[in-house]
Amino acid sequence: MKNYFELQFKYGTGGYAHIETSETLDVHFVRGRSLKGVFPLTTVSLKLRPKAPDCIGVGSLDLVSERLRDFLVAENINAEFLEVEVVQGRKRTDSRYYEMNVLELVECLDRQRSVFQENTLSSGERFVSGIDELYLDESKLRGSRLFVMKERLVILIREDLAGALAAEKFTGLGFKALPKGPF
Numbered sequence: 001m002k003n004y005f006e007l008q009f010k011y012g013t014g015g016y017a018h019i020e021t022s023e024t025l026d027v028h029f030v031r032g033r034s035l036k037g038v039f040p041l042t043t044v045s046l047k048l049r050p051k052a053p054d055c056i057g058v059g060s061l062d063l064v065s066e067r068l069r070d071f072l073v074a075e076n077i078n079a080e081f082l083e084v085e086v087v088q089g090r091k092r093t094d095s096r097y098y099e100m101n102v103l104e105l106v107e108c109l110d111r112q113r114s115v116f117q118e119n120t121l122s123s124g125e126r127f128v129s130g131i132d133e134l135y136l137d138e139s140k141l142r143g144s145r146l147f148v149m150k151e152r153l154v155i156l157i158r159e160d161l162a163g164a165l166a167a168e169k170f171t172g173l174g175f176k177a178l179p180k181g182p183f
Contacts, residue, residue, distance in 0.1 A: 062100045
């Protein structure tokens with residue numbers, strides 16, 4: 001069995017971020033679908049440290065540096081990277097960041113072994129509202145290394161890819177072990 005972690009964007013902006021856009025879009029609720037042509041032209045105002053991190057969480061945006069984007073593209077990760085304009089003060093910076101939209105959406109909750117609650121929407125669609133004990137159904141993962149867990153809309157990463165990211169010393173990332181308890 002391969003180990004998986006929840007990918008977290010550890011570097012918050014400490015209140016030093018502002019998103020300017022003509023549209024509102026909560027990208028967490030469209031994970032697994034392309035945002036090309038939908039993603040609004042976005043400007044992110046940041047107060048960056050001298051050494052800007054490779055990952056920044058701004059609201060519902062998961063921003064990655066150009067260096068991290070290039071690494072993930074070389075690893076053939078199924079994601080799209082949508083450029084955002086980064087300004088500091090009134091000046092556009094040379095730092096290039098991209099919204100990382102992971103396109104691989106996997107329904108991988110092991111429904112036989114996991115302990116979870118389901119609710120039903122007015123449309124009749126059922127959804128997982130809570131997980132008390134989590135087990136992944138590896139037969140559905142098909143070797144996936146970075147994907148969105150459909151039941152919780154969180155990004156999961158396989159241990160080998162997490163190790164490769166750590167070895168390259170990417171900053172602003174965290175890898176949270178999947179819990180045996182509530183998730």
